[in-house]
Amino acid sequence: MSEKPFTIESFYEFCKEKKLMAIKCRKCGKVFEPPRILCPKCNSRELEWIELKGEGKLITYTIIHVAPPRFAHLAPYAVGIVELDEGARLPGIIKVDSFKKLRVGMRVKVEFEDESESEEWPQWPRYYFKPVEN
Amino acid sequence: MVILMREPLAAIVSAGLSKFGKLTGKYAREIFAEAFMEALDRCPNLDPRDIEVAFIGQMSGSFEHQEHNAPIILEWLNLPYTEGVRVENACASSGVALKLGTTAIASGLYDVVLVGGVEKMTHRSTPEVTDILAMAADFPLEQWHGLTFPGLYALMAVAHMEKYGTTEEQMALVAVKNHKNALLNPKAHMHKDVTVDKVLSSRVIAWPLKLYDCSLISDGAACIVLTKPELARKYTDTPVYIIGSGQGHDTIGLYARESLTSMRSTKIAAERAYKMAKIEPKDIDVAEVHDCFTIAEIMEYEDLGFCKPGEGGKLVEEGVTWPGGKIPVNMSGGLKAKGHPVGATGAAQAYEIYLQLTGQAGKRQVSNATIGLTHNLGGSGATAVVHIYVRGD
Numbered sequence: 001m002s003e004k005p006f007t008i009e010s011f012y013e014f015c016k017e018k019k020l021m022a023i024k025c026r027k028c029g030k031v032f033e034p035p036r037i038l039c040p041k042c043n044s045r046e047l048e049w050i051e052l053k054g055e056g057k058l059i060t061y062t063i064i065h066v067a068p069p070r071f072a073h074l075a076p077y078a079v080g081i082v083e084l085d086e087g088a089r090l091p092g093i094i095k096v097d098s099f100k101k102l103r104v105g106m107r108v109k110v111e112f113e114d115e116s117e118s119e120e121w122p123q124w125p126r127y128y129f130k131p132v133e134n
Numbered sequence: 135m136v137i138l139m140r141e142p143l144a145a146i147v148s149a150g151l152s153k154f155g156k157l158t159g160k161y162a163r164e165i166f167a168e169a170f171m172e173a174l175d176r177c178p179n180l181d182p183r184d185i186e187v188a189f190i191g192q193m194s195g196s197f198e199h200q201e202h203n204a205p206i207i208l209e210w211l212n213l214p215y216t217e218g219v220r221v222e223n224a225c226a227s228s229g230v231a232l233k234l235g236t237t238a239i240a241s242g243l244y245d246v247v248l249v250g251g252v253e254k255m256t257h258r259s260t261p262e263v264t265d266i267l268a269m270a271a272d273f274p275l276e277q278w279h280g281l282t283f284p285g286l287y288a289l290m291a292v293a294h295m296e297k298y299g300t301t302e303e304q305m306a307l308v309a310v311k312n313h314k315n316a317l318l319n320p321k322a323h324m325h326k327d328v329t330v331d332k333v334l335s336s337r338v339i340a341w342p343l344k345l346y347d348c349s350l351i352s353d354g355a356a357c358i359v360l361t362k363p364e365l366a367r368k369y370t371d372t373p374v375y376i377i378g379s380g381q382g383h384d385t386i387g388l389y390a391r392e393s394l395t396s397m398r399s400t401k402i403a404a405e406r407a408y409k410m411a412k413i414e415p416k417d418i419d420v421a422e423v424h425d426c427f428t429i430a431e432i433m434e435y436e437d438l439g440f441c442k443p444g445e446g447g448k449l450v451e452e453g454v455t456w457p458g459g460k461i462p463v464n465m466s467g468g469l470k471a472k473g474h475p476v477g478a479t480g481a482a483q484a485y486e487i488y489l490q491l492t493g494q495a496g497k498r499q500v501s502n503a504t505i506g507l508t509h510n511l512g513g514s515g516a517t518a519v520v521h522i523y524v525r526g527d
Binding site (some may be wrong): 008011031033034040043059060061062063064065066067068069071074076079080081089090091092093104122124126128 | 140164197261267268273276277278279280281284285288289290291292293296301337338339340341342387388389390394
């Protein structure tokens with residue numbers, strides 16, 4: 001569905017279009033992040049891009065109080081690992097109005113921040129996750 | 135006399151360690167030279183010019199704005215004819231250097247090899263140190279989304295708590311134990327007794343990890359002198375033999391791992407080292423493991439086979455890894471309280487086991503220790519190195 005090379009740069013270019021993309025192996029069916037040219041499960045090179053629905057569950061999380069310089073203004077903030085419904089996993093900031101709502105297993109969905117305006121490398125936009133409201 | 139199950143790979147005939155801590159006004163090369171002087175003093179029969187090659191672990195040239203440290207350090211050791219290689223595998227740099235040194239001896243190409251490690255960190259501010267260390271974590275996904283090293287280990291801690299019911303109190307006990315052990319190590323960075331309450335009430339760094347769950351930012355250096363086993367008696371009556379050496383890796387990103395409560399790197403490194411040494415985990419008398427965070431030590435008990443998966447918290451609670459227990463772990467005080475000058479850590483662990491197996495560990499000596507183990511981790515576990523040692527007297 002896309003001719004973009006299977007690279008991390010391509011992954012973030014898709015994020016600019018507000019698309020969360022992963023690679024699917026045509027041989028074994030594994031869906032994985034970040035993109036690369038070999039299937040980490042079966043070593044196949046027959047791969048394709050798929051667009052993820054962007055929903056999944058939180059499998060672990062932390063609340064970072066002591067942050068690196070470029071994140072200091074956000075602290076404390078929650079970061080977790082999300083297992084997307086298609087099977088791939090991604091880390092990301094979890095935006096919640098109260099940390100008390102954080103639970104392993106909770107449903108979350110992806111959202112995208114506006115394009116990074118930084119002049120420095122890399123100019124990658126960030127995605128983040130929010131709880132799915134019932 | 136110990137009956138060896140296998141021929142030794144290499145012999146340790148001497149070792150040296152600088153003071154660990156805030157070594158203000160000293161440069162990495164100068165700190166390394168201090169560690170080397172101790173190794174020379176311990177082994178009067180060693181002519182330093184016998185050293186043919188040196189493998190020196192150092193994580194980052196960014197701290198001192200200085201790469202290319204192997205020839206620099208050799209210059210400061212006054213070893214103009216020795217070959218030098220700097221080894222970088224994050225916090226496992228000198229563990230990997232030890233593996234390369236052991237391999238160099240076992241290959242038959244070298245008779246005498248120096249292995250060491252160094253890091254000078256404390257002249258930088260904490261945010262600068264955090265930023266330099268973070269370079270050993272995955273940049274495009276983990277660093278880019280605000281993860282720090284405490285954050286990565288916190289992700290593993292929460293997964294371990296969810297899966298096995300491990301508690302913050304059990305993690306705190308690792309800190310209490312290692313701080314207590316460091317009180318008996320004059321070279322340790324921190325001499326401070328802490329209680330479970332003190333650990334639990336210290337400020338949160340990355341929940342559930344608090345300040346006292348984290349290892350220290352330290353300066354320091356360590357070195358080990360290796361020879362062919364058949365040459366060891368020329369240098370010392372009390373050699374320590376390396377009988378197992380294993381290395382393993384896991385994915386750089388935690389998100390891509392098969393397990394968040396166990397490290398493939400440690401399991402593979404341990405399996406290879408045990409198999410090579412022809413021993414089992416139950417044979418270990420004393421161990422130094424990579425307690426960069428308290429949860430790491432608990433996971434390592436499990437991955438090194440000291441207990442079953444999920445029982446690491448219980449192991450420290452029951453006293454098994456305390457002084458006097460079945461497997462005393464981190465008698466030196468560990469990274470937690472002895473300190474963690476990252477590039478020096480793997481060699482410093484080997485130094486402690488060398489002291490323990492030659493009866494030179496002073497007040498923290500484990501009685502009748504015959505077989506020792508070191509476990510050194512890089513970053514959030516993408517590299518692990520395990521070595522197994524036996525006393526040779």
